[in-house]
Amino acid sequence: MRPLIIAFDGPAASGKGTLASVIAVDYGLPFLDTGLLYRAAGYLAHVRDIDPALAASLIDAEVLADDALRGREAGERASRVAAIPEVRAALFKYQQDFAGQASGAVLDGRDIGTVIAPHAVVKLFVTARPEVRAHRRWLQLVKLNPALTEAEVLEDIRIRDERDSSRSSAPLEMAKDALLLDTSDLGIDAAIATARSLVKSRL
Ligand code: C5P
DSSP states (O other), X not given: OOOOEEEEEOSTTSSHXXXXXXXXXXXXXXXXXXXXHHHHHXXXXXXXXXXXXXXXXXXXXXXXTOGXXXXXXXXXXXXXXXXXXXXXXXXXXXXXXXXXXXXXEEEEESSIIXXXXXXXXXXXXXXXXXXXXXXXXXXXXXXXXXTOOHHHHHHHHHHHHHHHHHOSSXXXXXXXXXXXXXXXXXXXXXXXXXXHHHHHHTO
């Protein structure tokens, strides 16, 4: 039997990370948030003032645990370094090895179903309208930065969507064999229930 690899892709704040972690627990699979790797590469390149591809090769557990990776700037830096092919190449093997574990795995990102694990057993493309995603992301970020407005977050999201979708190296796109899950009008419980039934439908 093929190892169970489940790929979650989609734009920022679509809910894919939350859904992916729930599904990972459901099936007892290890889970990798690949956005964190790009966040770490962008952050390390900035604080050490080094080439982003070199930074990508220096990521360790300590960097990945840094709270700075969760902030607004880290997301913006991540999407800029993620457009550099050498950065993607430096992170490729780690992600592919993670996906290739004998136990199976759940990964979330932008190019899991298309590039990292094109043979994944289940692929979900999770999306939501930009305004809905901006509202969700703002609710998280405003705790760290009370002056932040929802309009600023929406602008960030639009810029990030455009950059992630238009880059030439592994752009954000739905794999042909992925199932679409639009969470715009779903509460968290309904989104989880829908994700569970979509995953089941492919097993
Ligand atoms: O998912 P998250 O918002 O943490 O990702 C940050 C950025 O990292 C994204 O905007 C995207 O540019 C990049 N990324 C990517 N490929 C992935 C995961 C994230 O290009 N597999």
